[in-house]
Amino acid sequence: MIDGDDFKAFVAAELERVRTRSFGLTTDVLDDAGLTAQHSRLMSPLVWDLAHVGNYEELWLLRAAAGIDPMRPEIDSLYDAFEHPRAERPALPLLRPREAGDYISLVRRKVLDSLDSIRLTPEQPLLDGGFVYRMVVQHEHQHDETMLATHQLRRGAPVLPDTDSAPPPPPTGPEILPPEVYVEAGEFLMGTSTDPWAYDNERPAHTRDLPAYWIDTTPVSNGEYATFVTDGGYDDPRWWTTEGWEWRNRTGQRSPAFWRREGGEWFRERFGRPEPVPPDEPVQHVCWYEADAYARWAGKRLPTEAEWEKAASWDPASLTKRRFPWGDEPPTPERANLGQGRFRPAPVGSFPAGESPVGARQMLGDVWEWTATDFTGHPGFCVFPYREYSEVFFGTAYKVLRGGSWATDPLACRTTFRNWDYPIRRQIFAGFRCARDA
Known part of the structure; x- marks a missing residue:
């Protein structure tokens, strides 16, 4: 099991790897219209998924783990998966693609900066074994798979590699x-x-x-x-x-x-x-x-x-x-x-x-x-x-x-x-x- 500084380096690398994947399914391949459209009522607009993974990261890695004050508390309800069904999300005042990208990138910078001060201690269940970091990395990967399902439902010219x-x-x-x-x-x-x-x-x-x-x-x-x-x-x-x-x-x-x-x-x-x-x-x-x-x-x-x-x-x-x-x-x-x-x-x-x-x-x-x-x-x-x-x-x-x-x-x-x-x-x-x- 990785621990201490090695674990923090591992977390930083995996957070960057999953974010590269997320951008590769969103802002790297689609314009604003493609990101904000709802390609199926079964799925969220891709820009919702993108901002959601950043908001989840802020909730758990900045607020819960590092004790940092909320950055954008007014958007929490917009990206709460249980408050708004997928079919309703296009009507919400969602962050536009550029704003969403800026927000999640700022969250990420603060998370990486906070790693040095985090103690992975068994006295705090969220931090025991680095659980909360593993949870957030997996969560974003799971949403990336959801984004791939959205791409499968999307109409239009292919944008993913073959x-x-x-x-x-x-x-x-x-x-x-x-x-x-x-x-x-x-x-x-x-x-x-x-x-x-x-x-x-x-x-x-x-x-x-x-x-x-x-x-x-x-x-x-x-x-x-x-x-x-x-x-x-x-x-x-x-x-x-x-x-x-x-x-x-x-x-x-x-x-x-x-x-x-x-x-x-x-x-x-x-x-x-x-x-x-x-x-x-x-x-x-x-x-x-x-x-x-x-x-x-x-x-x-x-x-x-x-x-x-x-x-x-x-x-x-x-x-x-x-x-x-x-x-x-x-x-x-x-x-x-x-x-x-x-x-x-x-x-x-x-x-x-x-x-x-x-x-x-x-x-x-x-x-x-x-x-x-x-x-x-x-x-x-x-x-x-x-x-x-x-x-x-x-x-x-x-x-x-x-x-x-x-x-x-x-x-x-x-x-x-x-x-x-x-x-x-x-x-x-x-x-x-x-x-x-x-």
């Missing part, structure tokens, strides 16, 4: 990999009590005992999902829950978001560029209802959240838990498709070096994976440091997603990390894999 800065290793062909891997019955450790990056909903570590099950070796591919579509999967109520069938009828959807069929071939729109749907990539932009229907059609089901985490992290030979599927070493381009290196998923079967203890591939990166589980706290859950990060979302309205996507930064991804969303959401970079009882 090159691979991190091409994946050659995939193992599906004819060589087994379609499923077996996870033996028994106890495993779920969640964490020690990871300094972990949010409250990942804590505490606790023992779960699961029966044996099978889980897909790789996420479901575009080609496999296209077979479900052409087999009439969207037209057969047998495969859908009551709520899912109602969603299908109400929306008229008959394929993943951004797909269209032309001349017997599937095409997709990816960040403003039309292209044939690659059959070997994991399917993405499907909602929970679609994933659940496919699993039923395939004679399987979605894995529970506990099944997903056990398959991703538990080593049955040593009876130990791994922070990442391959071990505790940080992600690399050889192990996982993370960090916006490719702007799309890698082919299924990629990253043999990132294989989990039971042999599952691509459990981190590529696509978020829907699970069968509603979002709630682990046994012994305690709010920290605020209810609005996790607890206010607990209940049956949200489904848990696991594993991160190609758009998720490595600092915001681990085998215990939990994401959640409404089962109707399709703009997120989500896919799935299936499971079945042994």
Whole structure:
């Protein structure tokens, strides 16, 4: 674990790295009109996200951690994600792009100046292990992934690169990999009590005992999902829950978001560029209802959240838990498709070096994976440091997603990390894999 001056240098570098990413998705690529427009009612104007990450940083790193008086208290309510729904944000008196950029840059300068006087002491829970700094860095990376979803919904000329800065290793062909891997019955450790990056909903570590099950070796591919579509999967109520069938009828959807069929071939729109749907990539932009229907059609089901985490992290030979599927070493381009290196998923079967203890591939990166589980706290859950990060979302309205996507930064991804969303959401970079009882 990094501590002292080394940790402060690490924080400064990571704050700069994430801000470079944020500007690369906003002011570096779009004019004021593109930044202030609402490209979808599902999303905020990009200029809101930009000012919001700076306001969040001010709240937690200047006011809470350093005890510095508020800079712009009059804008706090504008950038409170719980006070104003996304659909209402364009009507707010938001900071204009240049003003937003100046504000968040001034916040950053003050944060960097304050680092020298900060003591990372266990007596102050926010500063213990540098938690509040890790939280703020992850928060901005999470908003950058949200910005990428906004770019996917944006109409107009492409502005994001279409090159691979991190091409994946050659995939193992599906004819060589087994379609499923077996996870033996028994106890495993779920969640964490020690990871300094972990949010409250990942804590505490606790023992779960699961029966044996099978889980897909790789996420479901575009080609496999296209077979479900052409087999009439969207037209057969047998495969859908009551709520899912109602969603299908109400929306008229008959394929993943951004797909269209032309001349017997599937095409997709990816960040403003039309292209044939690659059959070997994991399917993405499907909602929970679609994933659940496919699993039923395939004679399987979605894995529970506990099944997903056990398959991703538990080593049955040593009876130990791994922070990442391959071990505790940080992600690399050889192990996982993370960090916006490719702007799309890698082919299924990629990253043999990132294989989990039971042999599952691509459990981190590529696509978020829907699970069968509603979002709630682990046994012994305690709010920290605020209810609005996790607890206010607990209940049956949200489904848990696991594993991160190609758009998720490595600092915001681990085998215990939990994401959640409404089962109707399709703009997120989500896919799935299936499971079945042994």
